Amino acid sequence: MEENKMVNNDSMDMILAKAQTLIEALPYIQKFNGKRVVVKYGGSAMVDENLKYNVIKDVALLKLIGMEPIIVHGGGKEISAWLKKIGKESEFVNGLRVTDEETLDVAEMVLSKVNKSLVSMMQKLGLKAVGISGKDSGLLKVQKKLSGGKDIGYVGEVVSADPTIIDTLIANDFIPVIAPIGIGIDDYHGYNINADDAACAIATAINAEKLVFLTDIEGVFVDPTDKTTLISEMDINEAQEFIDSGVVGGGMLPKLTNCIEAMKNGVARVHMLDGRVEHCLLLEFFTEKGIGTAILKEPLF
Ligand SMILES: Nc1ncnc2c1ncn2[C@@H]1O[C@H](COP(=O)(O)OP(=O)(O)O)[C@@H](O)[C@H]1O
Numbered sequence: 001m002e003e004n005k006m007v008n009n010d011s012m013d014m015i016l017a018k019a020q021t022l023i024e025a026l027p028y029i030q031k032f033n034g035k036r037v038v039v040k041y042g043g044s045a046m047v048d049e050n051l052k053y054n055v056i057k058d059v060a061l062l063k064l065i066g067m068e069p070i071i072v073h074g075g076g077k078e079i080s081a082w083l084k085k086i087g088k089e090s091e092f093v094n095g096l097r098v099t100d101e102e103t104l105d106v107a108e109m110v111l112s113k114v115n116k117s118l119v120s121m122m123q124k125l126g127l128k129a130v131g132i133s134g135k136d137s138g139l140l141k142v143q144k145k146l147s148g149g150k151d152i153g154y155v156g157e158v159v160s161a162d163p164t165i166i167d168t169l170i171a172n173d174f175i176p177v178i179a180p181i182g183i184g185i186d187d188y189h190g191y192n193i194n195a196d197d198a199a200c201a202i203a204t205a206i207n208a209e210k211l212v213f214l215t216d217i218e219g220v221f222v223d224p225t226d227k228t229t230l231i232s233e234m235d236i237n238e239a240q241e242f243i244d245s246g247v248v249g250g251g252m253l254p255k256l257t258n259c260i261e262a263m264k265n266g267v268a269r270v271h272m273l274d275g276r277v278e279h280c281l282l283l284e285f286f287t288e289k290g291i292g293t294a295i296l297k298e299p300l301f
């Protein structure tokens with residue numbers, strides 16, 4: 001046999017390993033067929049172009065194997081960078097950006113740019129995506145959110161989420177890509193919404209099977225300074241205990257609190273994943289152990 005037509009043992013092992021990976025994914029593919037998955041996309045995975053393209057490729061694969069992905073994106077770091085360019089420092093109260101009229105203008109412009117760049121990447125991969133914000137079709141109706149009793153400007157708290165536009169897009173085979181800007185329920189003004197809050201509200205409104213957060217840490221830790229203490233699975237009660245005992249703090253605290261609420265109101269599972277890891281979505285969804293933290297109501301199988 002000619003040398004280039006021979007399959008050596010090494011390459012045969014690699015081919016078999018690939019087949020094994022696909023077989024391992026089979027029960028998950030069957031289980032999640034036709035199910036809705038909200039991916040909250042933000043943090044570092046959003047700043048690095050290579051990671052960004054990999055996230056979009058993973059979402060494309062989810063769609064092509066029959067799931068119904070919805071992306072809710074952030075862009076906080078980019079908003080801060082653009083504000084700096086116009087000589088404005090960013091100010092946060094309890095993780096929420098103080099948003100005056102000018103800041104809102106910048107946030108809306110930057111989020112729109114981020115939104116369309118994600119849509120373009122989808123297009124490049126041959127998928128149909130539509131970029132909208134919470135303003136479109138009254139998707140996210142909000143009221144002014146106070147932080148610790150303090151007025152922090154045009155920051156929105158979601159009062160109602162109308163999933164009609166999402167249903168319509170999905171029914172026509174589009175992937176919805178959503179920017180966290182809402183519309184005031186009383187004043188019809190634009191409001192800046194924390195992207196985690198927007199993702200939770202949307203996942204709840206559409207009864208998502210999964211809500212996935214791509215964040216800047218591997219998952220939830222018993223002790224964030226000790227990397228061996230990553231929690232790979234917990235139920236809502238355990239999550240609540242971690243909050244009550246003070247184990248969880250920082251940005252993870254509002255995230256987890258929101259997730260528990262979303263799960264009590266219809267979302268079946270939440271995943272916290274490290275968005276800096278290439279193909280983290282596929283690794284979490286389609287392998288037995290997963291890579292981050294899953295919060296569940298009941299075991300999957
Ligand atoms: N027990 C914990 N497990 C994981 N992260 C924690 C924990 N306690 C506090 N944190 C903090 O929460 C942060 C994640 O939240 P956040 O910074 O808001 O994420 P993002 O900006 O990606 O949305 C981590 O970087 C970490 O510093």
Ligand SMILES: CC(=O)N[C@@H](CCC(=O)OP(=O)(O)O)C(=O)O
Pocket residue numbers: 041042043073074075076077079095096097107155156180192193194195196
């Ligand atoms: C009110 C509020 O804080 N809104 C956020 C919206 C973007 C966001 O949440 O982006 P990340 O998910 O990338 O942090 C902000 O202006 O930064």
